[in-house]
Amino acid sequence: MELLQAGAPLAEDWADxxxxxxxxxxxxxxxGGYVALRQAGSTFVGLCPFHDDHNPSFRxxxxxxxxxxxxxxxxxxxxxxxxxxDRVGFKExxxxxxxxxxxxxxxxxxxxxxxxxxxxxxxxxxxxxxxxECLRYEPSADEARKYVAERKLAGETVRRFGIGFAPLxxxxxxxxxxxxxxxxxxxxxxxLIAPRQTGNGFYDRFRDRVMFPIRxxxxxxxxxxxxxxxxxxYVSRAPKYYNSAETPLFSKSQCLYGLDEARQAGAKAxxxxxxxxxxxxxxxxxxxxTNVVSTMGTALNAHHVQHLRRFxxxxxxxxxxxxxxxxxxxRALDIFASEDVDLAIATLPEGMDPCDxxxxxxxxxxxxxxxxxxxxxxxxxxxxxxxxxxxxxxxQRRAVDAVLAIIALAPELPGQAGAIKRELMxxxxxxxxGLREELVWARLNELRERRRRSARKEAPGEKPxxxxxxxxxxxxxSQERELLEVLLAEPAxxxxxxxxxxxxxxxxxxxxxxxxxxxxxxxxxxxPELDQLRLEIDDPEVAEYLLRLQYVGRQHSDRPAWxxxxxxxxxxxxxxxxxxxxxxxxxxxxxxxxxxxxxxxxQNQTASLESGAPAVVGAGS
Numbered sequence: 001m002e003l004l005q006a007g008a009p010l011a012e013d014w015a016d017x018x019x020x021x022x023x024x025x026x027x028x029x030x031x032g033g034y035v036a037l038r039q040a041g042s043t044f045v046g047l048c049p050f051h052d053d054h055n056p057s058f059r060x061x062x063x064x065x066x067x068x069x070x071x072x073x074x075x076x077x078x079x080x081x082x083x084x085x086d087r088v089g090f091k092e093x094x095x096x097x098x099x100x101x102x103x104x105x106x107x108x109x110x111x112x113x114x115x116x117x118x119x120x121x122x123x124x125x126x127x128x129x130x131x132x133e134c135l136r137y138e139p140s141a142d143e144a145r146k147y148v149a150e151r152k153l154a155g156e157t158v159r160r161f162g163i164g165f166a167p168l169x170x171x172x173x174x175x176x177x178x179x180x181x182x183x184x185x186x187x188x189x190x191x192l193i194a195p196r197q198t199g200n201g202f203y204d205r206f207r208d209r210v211m212f213p214i215r216x217x218x219x220x221x222x223x224x225x226x227x228x229x230x231x232x233x234y235v236s237r238a239p240k241y242y243n244s245a246e247t248p249l250f251s252k253s254q255c256l257y258g259l260d261e262a263r264q265a266g267a268k269a270x271x272x273x274x275x276x277x278x279x280x281x282x283x284x285x286x287x288x289x290t291n292v293v294s295t296m297g298t299a300l301n302a303h304h305v306q307h308l309r310r311f312x313x314x315x316x317x318x319x320x321x322x323x324x325x326x327x328x329x330x331r332a333l334d335i336f337a338s339e340d341v342d343l344a345i346a347t348l349p350e351g352m353d354p355c356d357x358x359x360x361x362x363x364x365x366x367x368x369x370x371x372x373x374x375x376x377x378x379x380x381x382x383x384x385x386x387x388x389x390x391x392x393x394x395x396q397r398r399a400v401d402a403v404l405a406i407i408a409l410a411p412e413l414p415g416q417a418g419a420i421k422r423e424l425m426x427x428x429x430x431x432x433x434g435l436r437e438e439l440v441w442a443r444l445n446e447l448r449e450r451r452r453r454s455a456r457k458e459a460p461g462e463k464p465x466x467x468x469x470x471x472x473x474x475x476x477x478s479q480e481r482e483l484l485e486v487l488l489a490e491p492a493x494x495x496x497x498x499x500x501x502x503x504x505x506x507x508x509x510x511x512x513x514x515x516x517x518x519x520x521x522x523x524x525x526x527x528p529e530l531d532q533l534r535l536e537i538d539d540p541e542v543a544e545y546l547l548r549l550q551y552v553g554r555q556h557s558d559r560p561a562w563x564x565x566x567x568x569x570x571x572x573x574x575x576x577x578x579x580x581x582x583x584x585x586x587x588x589x590x591x592x593x594x595x596x597x598x599x600x601x602x603q604n605q606t607a608s609l610e611s612g613a614p615a616v617v618g619a620g621s
Contacts, residue, residue: 024101131164191245223250252296271314336376346373408447476508489553
């Protein structure tokens with residue numbers, strides 16, 4: 001097996017790779033693949049893909065290789081565009097653009113972890129091809145082909161989702177790997193084979209199963225789900241569905257089946273629907289409802305929702321009418337209360353799972369169920385009121401507590417957005433039950449306090465958890481912001497700044513961290529450039545902020561003189577701070593000699609401030 005593509009250029013390190021990829025991907029060509037652009041003078045304009053744009057407000061500048069929307073304010077370069085549009089991190093955007101340009105990231109790249117991950121991905125892809133070919137051509141897959149046909153899955157669906165088959169033989173994949181020189185340790189690491197208990201060789205972990213490749217949002221296969229054939233001799237003593245073990249590539253509590261195929265449709269529709277099974281997803285996509293994914297046999301959790309939220313603002317959880325008991329609904333309400341997401345619940349006709357409904361009645365009833373979904377709070381309220389309100393006042397009280405207890409246990413969504421969401425939930429509960437809002441708030445706070453007391457009893461002696469520090473929102477002082485502007489615009493000035501300024505002299509924590517990172521890059525012999533810095537920063541907002549600062553910095557023609565002016569301002573601020581401290585010490589001096597020494601230091605400070613030279617603080621006479 002060839003684990004490294006041949007015949008393509010190799011980038012030896014991150015700095016070279018970033019530069020090479022950026023130069024190979026003209027921003028007009030890249031953006032033009034997503035947005036219809038027309039030339040307007042020296043720039044190109046089109047409809048902004050990041051908001052509902054009706055008049056072309058999106059401008060792409062080939063000279064500076066950047067874009068800007070004059071309406072919604074989005075700004076960035078070719079990496080930012082791919083990050084924002086495809087909702088991926090910086091390294092993922094780098095890899096996508098490298099692939100577009102035919103540039104291969106050297107497997108002997110900067111980190112052993114990255115090299116190993118690339119090898120594991122190649123091994124999984126190799127196994128996927130073996131399973132697919134087995135389903136298509138091998139006689140041992142006759143029953144599997146019959147099962148797929150009985151599930152009404154079309155050939156195009158089978159091919160698009162890469163469905164395959166793992167035969168009954170206990171070492172089929174092991175033998176294939178030996179023939180193709182695929183390392184056994186890598187196959188074991190991705191959970192496809194395991195060592196025999198006798199210590200003699202390996203056996204296949206998937207046997208007599210239809211294989212569903214599980215892919216990440218970029219379409220890379222990271223694991224498998226296997227459905228045992230109804231005719232299998234193992235059917236009575238093996239689980240119906242069996243997923244890959246937890247590996248460096250795959251975690252069933254975080255992966256979502258079909259997300260690679262559903263994400264664009266979800267972004268367009270504004271929602272992603274979550275079902276329970278692989279065939280539910282396949283049949284929905286086959287019949288044109290393409291914004292559908294499923295979990296890996298686990299309940300929907302906060303990780304799933306945060307992942308889905310990157311692609312669509314609304315998540316619709318599908319429940320069968322006779323399933324989806326209180327536990328599932330309560331979990332959904334917990335997520336609804338604690339995450340920045342519109343989480344809704346849709347129910348299907350009794351006795352029908354999504355695949356049955358789609359096969360028997362087509363796509364329209366399924367679409368109607370999605371359209372009729374209500375948010376998790378309304379769904380829970382309707383359920384508890386239907387169950388308890390007929391039991392008089394006490395039943396209504398239990399209904400209130402059933403809802404408020406879940407909200408009280410949920411982690412609080414931080415910030416103003418969280419406060420607004422809590423306010424709206426309490427208001428809705430009060431209106432539905434005809435209660436005063438202050439009473440509902442009082443009961444909610446009472447339940448929260450009960451939860452806190454219970455937690456303290458369960459963990460005696462432990463210090464209360466400190467709240468996570470929010471990123472400071474105050475603006476940076478002008479000289480600190482300008483320091484970043486000039487260094488980002490001209491990285492050659494970073495060594496000069498590093499020699500004359502310590503990061504500790506910067507008061508704004510975000511600016512201090514960024515300048516310190518530039519200094520670290522220089523000290524490590526790496527180019528202290530913005531693109532290199534972005535390897536350490538995977539926050540699109542921070543990246544956009546830095547790109548704007550870089551743009552401002554590039555407008556200054558004499559950047560060395562500008563840096564000298566900024567450094568002089570830092571020096572003056574430092575001297576003034578030290579002078580004030582010396583004055584305070586002088587007032588508190590206890591003897592004549594100490595006072596004289598402090599007076600001489602003050603004179604040195606004054607002289608250095610007038611001359612522009614650094615002061616020698618603490619020198620005696």
